[in-house]
Amino acid sequence: MNLPNQNEERKRTKNPVEVVYLKQEEKTDELKNKKYYLKTYGCQMNVHDSEELAAHLENMGAIKTDILEEADIAILNTCAVRENAHDKVFGYLGRCKHLKEINKDLIICICGCMAQEEGVVNEIKSRHPYVDIVFGTHNIHELPKLIKEYNKKQEIEVYSIEGNVYENIPYKRDSKVSAWVNIMYGCDKFCTYCIVPYTRGKQRSRKSSDIIKEINDLVNNGYLEVTLLGQNVNAYGKDIENEMSFAELLENVAKTGIKRLRFVTSHPWDFTDEMINVIAKYDNIMPYIHLPLQSGSSRILKLMGRRYTKEEYLKLFNKIKEAVPNVSITTDIIVGFPQESEEDFLETLDVVKKCEYDSAFTFIYSPREGTPAAKMQDNISLLEKEERLQRLNELVNSFSNKNNQKYLNKIVKVLVTEVSQKDNNKVCGYTENMKLVNVLAPHDTIGKIIDVKITDAKSFSLDGEII
Ligand code: 5AD
Ligand code: SF4
Numbered sequence: 001m002n003l004p005n006q007n008e009e010r011k012r013t014k015n016p017v018e019v020v021y022l023k024q025e026e027k028t029d030e031l032k033n034k035k036y037y038l039k040t041y042g043c044q045m046n047v048h049d050s051e052e053l054a055a056h057l058e059n060m061g062a063i064k065t066d067i068l069e070e071a072d073i074a075i076l077n078t079c080a081v082r083e084n085a086h087d088k089v090f091g092y093l094g095r096c097k098h099l100k101e102i103n104k105d106l107i108i109c110i111c112g113c114m115a116q117e118e119g120v121v122n123e124i125k126s127r128h129p130y131v132d133i134v135f136g137t138h139n140i141h142e143l144p145k146l147i148k149e150y151n152k153k154q155e156i157e158v159y160s161i162e163g164n165v166y167e168n169i170p171y172k173r174d175s176k177v178s179a180w181v182n183i184m185y186g187c188d189k190f191c192t193y194c195i196v197p198y199t200r201g202k203q204r205s206r207k208s209s210d211i212i213k214e215i216n217d218l219v220n221n222g223y224l225e226v227t228l229l230g231q232n233v234n235a236y237g238k239d240i241e242n243e244m245s246f247a248e249l250l251e252n253v254a255k256t257g258i259k260r261l262r263f264v265t266s267h268p269w270d271f272t273d274e275m276i277n278v279i280a281k282y283d284n285i286m287p288y289i290h291l292p293l294q295s296g297s298s299r300i301l302k303l304m305g306r307r308y309t310k311e312e313y314l315k316l317f318n319k320i321k322e323a324v325p326n327v328s329i330t331t332d333i334i335v336g337f338p339q340e341s342e343e344d345f346l347e348t349l350d351v352v353k354k355c356e357y358d359s360a361f362t363f364i365y366s367p368r369e370g371t372p373a374a375k376m377q378d379n380i381s382l383l384e385k386e387e388r389l390q391r392l393n394e395l396v397n398s399f400s401n402k403n404n405q406k407y408l409n410k411i412v413k414v415l416v417t418e419v420s421q422k423d424n425n426k427v428c429g430y431t432e433n434m435k436l437v438n439v440l441a442p443h444d445t446i447g448k449i450i451d452v453k454i455t456d457a458k459s460f461s462l463d464g465e466i467i
Helices: 044-059 083-102 118-127 140-149 208-220 246-254 273-281 298-304 310-323 342-355 382-405
Strands: 019-021 035-040 073-078 107-112 133-135 155-157 165-167 178-182 225-229 260-264 288-290 328-335 359-364 411-419 426-431 436-440 449-457 462-466
Touching: 035 044, 044 073, 044 107, 044 140, 044 178, 044 225, 073 083, 083 107, 107 140, 118 155, 133 140, 140 155, 178 208, 208 225, 208 246, 225 246, 246 260, 246 273, 273 310, 298 310, 298 342, 310 328, 310 342, 328 342, 328 382, 342 382, 359 382, 382 449, 411 436, 411 462, 436 449
Parallel strands: 019 165, 035 073, 073 107, 107 133, 133 155, 178 225, 225 260, 288 328, 328 359, 436 462
Antiparallel strands: 411 426, 411 449, 426 436, 449 462
């Protein structure tokens, strides 16, 4: 075991990252007739990592179950971005513990970002001995080995130093039409509140040739949509000599002919004019950009280490809006960062009013051990933070609603992904602008892009019918 010590200056490997081409994983029957239950917390990166976990388990013969009580193996793929994610995992572990008292052979695994935290691993060792296997974000591909070697003693295999870039990773993709594709791992930005650079390690871009090959294969296999994934996608390539910029990568991926191309998440600091030109030029690059603001106050942005001011953010925002017709822009905002005054918060509301975001993910600041912000004096009461969050949400929701109303009676293209959870006579999917639509249409539209007339618009979704 080699645990990260978050109180020390983080050690980052100076050596260039090696690209390791894995051999195709063999199918075995070690887990034949066994059922696995996989619970995923957090961001799209985790969702995609879970597609890898599922592939490893199915290659060993296991079958997926959605019922925890039926499982022989339960895996919790965790998130560490905020404290409440941590609390949810430990709450859920209580359920797993109870099941293990009934079924002694149940194997309980914890992986993902929380497993990279020293405090969490110590807590598991001392207070949760019934957890069987713990592994981190840098050794997901070792799951088959960890299961094979498991001998009824708690096994903890977490690496503090990020590993290589692995290629030929198997994925059991959740969708047959829409795929996640990692273009990079880790993050070098070190925003002062954020734990990601510690849990995911330094930025490691994949080679553009490997990414484009994967996307060509997806196109050939009938995929209609690809979302390029990374914590800071538009810093792509900066860690490799002579590699393409993100704008060049985007252009090359657009040329593969994939019907819909998306990317998350962009950092405003790395958003170049070249990128804006490429997005405007290609019809298959979707008019939807997630552009985290975090705060509207230049003073707080500086304390957050975000590398832009309120004015620079607004300038970029307006440039994108002008260059890309009908673009939808969404954001992330944190309230209650240490020292955020009422005036600072009003600056955030001011940006929201100016940008009229299509939607925003809003959070109360959560101190994360080992980050610089956790050492800053947190001088705002919880009541105050909650009150700011509520005021912010009211404003954000009013703009979401206003933006959605624009679609009433319009015809939009929807990539249908599944049966609507609310109504079995409906299907649902996303528009080019990433609006969720519940559509009155037959189930055989799933997996297709259809024309839909919007009949009702709410704050968080649209209703429509196939035409
Ligand atoms: N507290 C609250 N929100 C956070 N985020 C990241 N770290 C924290 C934190 N410590 C939010 C940011 C980021 C999103 C994924 O989560 O807004 O963009
Ligand atoms: Fe965290 Fe900032 Fe990196 Fe995003 S860019 S993952 S907020 S450190």
